[in-house]
Amino acid sequence: MQRRLRRRFPEIRTREQPASGAKLRKGDIAFGEYIIECKATAAGSYSIKAETMNKARNDAMAHGKVPLLAIQLSDGRTYWVVEDGIMLDLLEAEDGTDSEG
DSSP states (O other): OHHHHHHHOTTSOOEEOTTTTTSSSOSSEEETTEEEEEEEOSSSOOOOOHHHHHHHHHHHHHTTOEEEEEEEOTTSOEEEEOOHHHHHHHHHHHHTOOTTO
16 A cells, blocks of 8 residues: 555655554654554455554654554555544645634
8 A cells, every 4th residue: 555655646755664563663654744554454344443543643643743544445445534633734724724713
């Protein structure tokens, strides 16, 4: 999935995290202010557990990064999971507004 993300978003300079999860660097892909945890399954569904999200969040925040979760299902599509605060920030940035005013 990492190669597919790099092909789809060539303008984003990504860096695969070697042995992700096994060392101090967490997540599967890092770029800019984000760390992406990538999951893939041959099944048509993926169960998202609070433990998975909390780990991704804690690992990213420990490095001053924003956590994202990318899940590729059997249909070949990648679905993104983000916390509501992060999504609101992204929507506001697109809209040109901010949550402060």
